[in-house]
Amino acid sequence: APWTASVLTIFPEAFPGILGLSLAGRALERGIWRLEVSDIRDFALDRHRSVDDSPFGGGAGMVMRPDVVDAALAGVAERPGPLVYLSPRGRLLDQELVRELAAGPGVRLLCGRYEGVDERVLEARGVAEVSVGDYVLSGGEVAAQVLLDAVVRLLPGVMGNAESPAEESFERGLLEYPQYTRPALWQGRAVPEALVSGHHARVRQWRRERAEELTRQRRPDLWSRYQQAAGSGRESKD
Numbered sequence: 384a385p386w387t388a389s390v391l392t393i394f395p396e397a398f399p400g401i402l403g404l405s406l407a408g409r410a411l412e413r414g415i416w417r418l419e420v421s422d423i424r425d426f427a428l429d430r431h432r433s434v435d436d437s438p439f440g441g442g443a444g445m446v447m448r449p450d451v452v453d454a455a456l457a458g459v460a461e462r463p464g465p466l467v468y469l470s471p472r473g474r475l476l477d478q479e480l481v482r483e484l485a486a487g488p489g490v491r492l493l494c495g496r497y498e499g500v501d502e503r504v505l506e507a508r509g510v511a512e513v514s515v516g517d518y519v520l521s522g523g524e525v526a527a528q529v530l531l532d533a534v535v536r537l538l539p540g541v542m543g544n545a546e547s548p549a550e551e552s553f554e555r556g557l558l559e560y561p562q563y564t565r566p567a568l569w570q571g572r573a574v575p576e577a578l579v580s581g582h583h584a585r586v587r588q589w590r591r592e593r594a595e596e597l598t599r600q601r602r603p604d605l606w607s608r609y610q611q612a613a614g615s616g617r618e619s620k621d
């Protein structure tokens with residue numbers, strides 16, 4: 384069976400969204416992955432189809448009801464992959480988690496709106512929480528699409544071998560080196576000499592040095608980890 388994303392949302396029309404275009408969209412058409420979208424509102428229990436209510440203890444906004452969310456989750460109980468609620472309280476999404484999800488059978492994504500989901504249904508169903516960054520979105524749908532875009536491009540057969548993930552940012556623990564294309568001279572700016580030298584070893588060395596320099600300058604957090612890994616494996620240099 385293809386890798387399967389099961390999405391629970393009150394905005395089913397938001398999917399596939401951007402994922403229906405370009406790389407992920409072509410892979411979807413080619414059957415490399417499946418996207419199943421359920422409307423949480425279909426699991427509402429009253430004739431007004433309510434999915435939310437005001438928070439106990441007071442305060443602004445609305446909270447998604449545990450009974451409705453539980454019924455929606457029961458609907459994906461047999462679907463493959465970990466159960467993930469997109470939330471700014473969650474484990475930060477990084478390339479390591481993206482690789483783990485791509486290596487599995489799929490993922491089940493719960494998208495919340497309003498001020499969140501009743502805590503009890505998250506506990507009862509053992510839902511994991513994932514955040515796409517330290518900022519607040521107005522709902523989980525955009526976050527779910529961020530996660531799916533990152534995962535789907537790693538599925539076997541999605542990327543051409545022209546764009547191997549082994550070379551890119553984070554896969555080696557470094558930021559990506561700068562890229563250039565024609566014209567070789569543009570507005571008085573030349574492409575770095577090493578890249579037009581035709582010497583593969585020089586190109587590789589230049590790219591590695593620029594990747595290391597950028598990482599050291601912009602992401603000291605990644606640079607520390609990279610240096611630690613280098614100390615216990617590759618040759619170390621500061």
Ligand code: ADE
Pocket residue numbers: 469470471513514515516517518519520521522523526
């Ligand atoms: N929902 C709202 N903000 C979010 C975030 N930063 N990550 C994941 N889901 C969210």
